Amino acid sequence: MKENQFIQKHSSSWDELNRLTDLLDKKGASNLKPEQLRKFLYLFRKASHNLAYSRTHFKNSNIIPYLNSLVGRSHNHIYAVKKSNLSGIFKYFTIEFPLKVKKFHPYILTALFIFFIGFILSLTLVKINSENASYFLPDNMIANINWEMDTPKNLDYPLISSVIMVNNISVSFKAFVFGITLGIGTAYVLFYNGAILGALTGLVYNLGNPVAYWSLILPHGIIELAAIFISGGAGLILARSILIPGHYTRKHSIIKGAKEAVYLIFGVILMLVIAALIEGFFTPLNISPIIKLIFALGTGFGLVIYFFLPHFFKDI
Numbered sequence: 001m002k003e004n005q006f007i008q009k010h011s012s013s014w015d016e017l018n019r020l021t022d023l024l025d026k027k028g029a030s031n032l033k034p035e036q037l038r039k040f041l042y043l044f045r046k047a048s049h050n051l052a053y054s055r056t057h058f059k060n061s062n063i064i065p066y067l068n069s070l071v072g073r074s075h076n077h078i079y080a081v082k083k084s085n086l087s088g089i090f091k092y093f094t095i096e097f098p099l100k101v102k103k104f105h106p107y108i109l110t111a112l113f114i115f116f117i118g119f120i121l122s123l124t125l126v127k128i129n130s131e132n133a134s135y136f137l138p139d140n141m142i143a144n145i146n147w148e149m150d151t152p153k154n155l156d157y158p159l160i161s162s163v164i165m166v167n168n169i170s171v172s173f174k175a176f177v178f179g180i181t182l183g184i185g186t187a188y189v190l191f192y193n194g195a196i197l198g199a200l201t202g203l204v205y206n207l208g209n210p211v212a213y214w215s216l217i218l219p220h221g222i223i224e225l226a227a228i229f230i231s232g233g234a235g236l237i238l239a240r241s242i243l244i245p246g247h248y249t250r251k252h253s254i255i256k257g258a259k260e261a262v263y264l265i266f267g268v269i270l271m272l273v274i275a276a277l278i279e280g281f282f283t284p285l286n287i288s289p290i291i292k293l294i295f296a297l298g299t300g301f302g303l304v305i306y307f308f309l310p311h312f313f314k315d316i
Helices: 003-027 034-057 063-075 078-083 085-103 105-128 130-135 139-143 157-181 184-207 210-243 250-282 289-312
Strands: none
Touching: 003 034, 003 063, 034 063, 034 085, 085 105, 085 250, 085 289, 105 130, 105 184, 105 210, 130 139, 130 184, 157 184, 157 210, 157 250, 184 210, 210 250, 210 289, 250 289
């Protein structure tokens, strides 16, 4: 390749690297978007290769000092870009995850709707006849339901918390991964878990002690259910990428959909960890059910703030 052709081919990427380096000089790595940092690292590697090529094939060219200066300036920011990973994680959980939830809210609301259908169906059947609960709940669970009992004091609640967390992560993971079944598996997981909650709720209302029941379910349940709905939405995103590739090839559509869906799952895991900690350490407290319901209301209000407040600061 001739020198003029080489310069014409790569000059645009050098200009882009120069622009991003100027931004890093002025603002620092922490103030650039993740995609800008990824582009900077890619262009830096490309410019380094171009410099090595120029030294071999254009030994007396003026392009060598230019690329040497550009790569040298850019290299000064490489450590800072890598160091900014921690701030990137913080930014993901505080800004980017809530924004992604808003972007994909139609899928999340669809997941909620599927869950709600299962809930209403099983609740109605159990309210009509308590024996219908056996269609949705194990017999040993039905036999041991007694919501008027005091909270047992001799259980290992830290262990219970870890078991609950693993189970909820498993349910959410299935709701996501089963999107590869064209969404059928995702819909089943959502419907089935909604039916379990509906049957349980129906039995408790037949026993006549709903306040105690909701005080045990809602403190952790609001966060937990929100996480499951987001996971279900991620599974539906994956299903859509398979069924409706749009302007992309099916392969690239699946890759794009998988990336979008996985981006939601990291936030879901944190939500489930928080829900499990609440269920393991707060729910068992021997305090008034009203206080627990007030706490649950606080978690719901906190979620609303968490998911909507970043929209006002995303451009800051």
